Amino acid sequence: MLIVQKYGGTSVGDLERIENVARRVARTKDEGNDLIVVVSAMSGETNKLIEYAHHFSKNPSPREMDLLLSAGERVTSALLAIALKEMGYDAIALTGRQAGIVTDDVHTSARIENIHTETMQNHVGAGRIVVVAGFQGITDKGDVSTLGRGGSDLSAVAIAGAMDADLCEIYTDVDGVYTTDPRIERRAQKIDRISYDEMLEFASMGAKVLQNRSVELAKKLNVNLVTRSSFNDNEGTLITKEENIMEQPIVSGVALDKNQARITLRNIKDEPGIAAKIFSKLADENINVDMIIQNVGQDGTANIGFTVPENELEHAKRVVEEVDDTAVIEYESNIAKVSLVGVGMKSHSGVAGTAFSALAKENINIEMISTSEIKISMIVSEKYGELAVRILHEAYGLDNRS
């Protein structure tokens, strides 16, 4: 098998941890696999460099920021290759440029455009362990570029795709994806397999294991992605295409997002396109509107309710008041969004009913509902958020999946 392994900042946080990573890499090699390892900067290094830059400028030049920030991953890749060679393994460290990673020139958040795989292919072909500095590439002008937060994951997924790897393992400090946050429901189970689309819904709901950009890229390139911990030997969660998952549970997991706020507009102007005007203005201002509910109010005027991230509420308020200064506007930030995710919903009807009756039984009022093909989201009062998660976790049998 050709495996791409990616180790994040905490996994290579100090010299002992890099040694641990070297041992894990060596073991994977000993098992007969070909191996490309993508590494992040040692944790804290990138933030230190950002602080340095901000000492000189509030808006440091992006091109120079990239040159600066790329240093950390280079250090880790060199150190890991040195450690592996000392253990008797043939290893070589490659920078983003040397690994053939070409990006556009949007410095500090560049997109990978192409990977010239010849160098990696030659080294892998020669039996060498290839260690690649993550998070970075090179523009066609020859400038160093970086991929933004979570960039090393993107490096790993893109390399796995370009090299047609069998597996892309993302190592962090958590075991994988859980049916819900184990801090809320201690009976939460690790999920063995989950589809890209489900993972995307989880990530957008705040499950911080993987960023959506990486999952989207994995989906696009059809990369089998595994998220697992570098601190133990537990098997992680495989994120793969739907067809690879034999038994589709109706609901895969329950997520909670308490950082939502709701804006309700009553008696808004009786004017065609006023709603469109509000939402396009919010979009212009980069405010993320999540759930929207619209219905007809008294006297033919409309009512609109929608949610935004709590920290964008003030900004959203200003925008809304500008567009319509006659509407009655209400704000509510003590709300929580509870979401059920599962590809099994596609082929099952009545999934929502279970949720509604389980919550009703405990007298939890559902204030807003929105559904997609694989997700049902409900807004409840913030104080009932955790309780709702536990009720739904049990209602869909997630406590005893395995």
Place this chain on the structure above:
Amino acid sequence: MLIVQKYGGTSVGDLERIENVARRVARTKDEGNDLIVVVSAMSGETNKLIEYAHHFSKNPSPREMDLLLSAGERVTSALLAIALKEMGYDAIALTGRQAGIVTDDVHTSARIENIHTETMQNHVGAGRIVVVAGFQGITDKGDVSTLGRGGSDLSAVAIAGAMDADLCEIYTDVDGVYTTDPRIERRAQKIDRISYDEMLEFASMGAKVLQNRSVELAKKLNVNLVTRSSFNDNEGTLITKEENIMEQPIVSGVALDKNQARITLRNIKDEPGIAAKIFSKLADENINVDMIIQNVGQDGTANIGFTVPENELEHAKRVVEEVDDTAVIEYESNIAKVSLVGVGMKSHSGVAGTAFSALAKENINIEMISTSEIKISMIVSEKYGELAVRILHEAYGLDNRS
């Protein structure tokens, strides 16, 4: 004028010092000069990275060491460019590769083979301040290489040569080259101008302002080199070709080297080529033999005396005893070498006489003498070393040159 400025590790030792450097660079630009700035890593950074590598391996792979060690200069170059841009100057940071510095592939002590100046030329032509990460280049295979200790000086001199710069200023924490060590003779004077050859003699005698490699390269490329302090505005010392120095003093300076040891062999084998055998064996073992005196002893046997660096004495002992186990061998490490350097010696006779009589007057015995066209070195007892320096400094009128 096109000026290349190089700032060493202590000059960019922290963020405040980098800011100072930015102000000095800005001032040079404001004076109407074109400018290329070569920077070292922040002091301590390179040693930290070396320690990291040695955590994993006593003999880390040189190729990976270069990738590792090149990180520090990249950070400084990016930060300085960011600082300059914030001050309103057009600046760009370039890595060794981007600056077009091509080296051989002797990793960790590579030699510059070629500099492709187009990129630098374009940026300088556009009025931009070019900030180059020192100490590093790229091999023709595309691997990162470093130039060894003092490598940033080499980068600066090589760039000055390739760009045909008017001046190459090397900034450190000392004011320049002095007629002797001011800690020994407080009346020591800073030298305004000195020839490459004199500087080479000074450097090999332990004046640590510049490494010989840099001075040799400056001589070869005919680069006007200035060494000065980044912590004040004093003019430094110009190191240039002999013709550029109007008034040639007979003696430019006096140097002291207390880290010498002498080996004396008496009654060595009466065998042709035995001396050659000893010295070629010492050379094979990389022992630096400095002064050699040979004369005929009793019974037609020869006596040979020579000096080696004190820390190579043990090694030299073993070598000598292996080659000739019948000779009487004496060791002496309580010696000091006092040297007079001056291109003026070439055209003046009787220079040595002044030294001999000045030392004799104070009853300092000269144990060995060696002379070259521009240098006279004398071995005296270690306890008289400083005194001899002060006597000679006065005897040649160095106290009141200016």
